[in-house]
Amino acid sequence: MRVLIVEDNRRLAESIRDILKHRYDCDICGDGDTGCCLLAEGSYDAAVLDLMLPGMDGITLLKAVRRKGCSVPVVILTAKSEIEDRVLGLESGADYYLTKPFDMQELLAVMKTIIRRRGAILPDCLEFGNLSLNQGDYTLRGPEKSIQLGKKEYDIMRILMINRDMVVSKETLLSKVWGNDGEAVENNVEIYISFLRKKLEFLKVDVSILTIRKLGYRMVEGNGGGERGCGK
Structure with missing residues (x-):
């Protein structure tokens, strides 16, 4: 908590x-x-x-x-x-x-x-498009498959889904997920975003994580382009 x-x-x-x-x-x-x-x-x-x-x-x-x-x-x-x-x-x-x-x-x-x-x-599940995140067991579900998330993957996905209409900065994710870990850097965020994108692809959902250049990340429905033309 x-x-x-x-x-x-x-x-x-x-x-x-x-x-x-x-x-x-x-x-x-x-x-x-x-x-x-x-x-x-x-x-x-x-x-x-x-x-x-x-x-x-x-x-x-x-x-x-x-x-x-x-x-x-x-x-x-x-x-x-x-x-x-x-x-x-x-x-x-x-x-x-x-x-x-x-x-x-x-x-x-x-x-x-x-x-x-x-x-x-609070709802047990957060939903966006045909994707749902169970807050009880950290399960990410698509229309046909589901996959278990690690703690940091879950924390990032939860923040992105709650703030679906907003751009969430790397600094915010770093602060909220890694807290006072002095060894954590922005590259940690990029790595976990990559993990989550692979999981979304595996689930075959109509949701993607869009990178907004120099600002952060945002959840979008459909193929938002991932990192295309946006940089990390």
């Missing part, structure tokens, strides 16, 4: 990560604009969001990702404790509103609850 912590106080953000790290893989983001982009990608299972952030504030961020269809559960964690602030946060799309200073056990309980609740409504 992956959790995004959007908090500009680095010390506090690291404290939250220390509380959650035994149960979740946590990433930290220190400003609203970057947090909005990361959360909208859909690769996280939950987020902890401060309201007073550099750039885009937390409420604006939350409204923006909800308009984009992002259903990732969000816990607002803020020093703003007025009733009006709580109401605004919940009406803007937050799943829970927690004020600072907070209790560690309450935060853990809230995270467990909202992630479990989301799991009950």
Whole structure:
């Protein structure tokens, strides 16, 4: 399970990560604009969001990702404790509103609850064209065949299918799939994209992974050309 912590106080953000790290893989983001982009990608299972952030504030961020269809559960964690602030946060799309200073056990309980609740409504399979990805057993299925994916293959395919209408950059895939692995490079992404293209060809589906030169990758229906004229 992956959790995004959007908090500009680095010390506090690291404290939250220390509380959650035994149960979740946590990433930290220190400003609203970057947090909005990361959360909208859909690769996280939950987020902890401060309201007073550099750039885009937390409420604006939350409204923006909800308009984009992002259903990732969000816990607002803020020093703003007025009733009006709580109401605004919940009406803007937050799943829970927690004020600072907070209790560690309450935060853990809230995270467990909202992630479990989301799991009950998420589809077991992601579908695009005649391709489906089973999120329970990492199986990629076509009209006649199926194939098991490795963990990193699954993570990349899941991100691409969730963001089917968007270009996903190599940097994003590298960050979300390899995390803090200092030895991982962009070539790792290219290798795994190649693996996935071969699997799509094996399954004989009407879906392909298109390379957008200097930008990243996007899922398309039909023969999108793969790397033709696009470069790696």
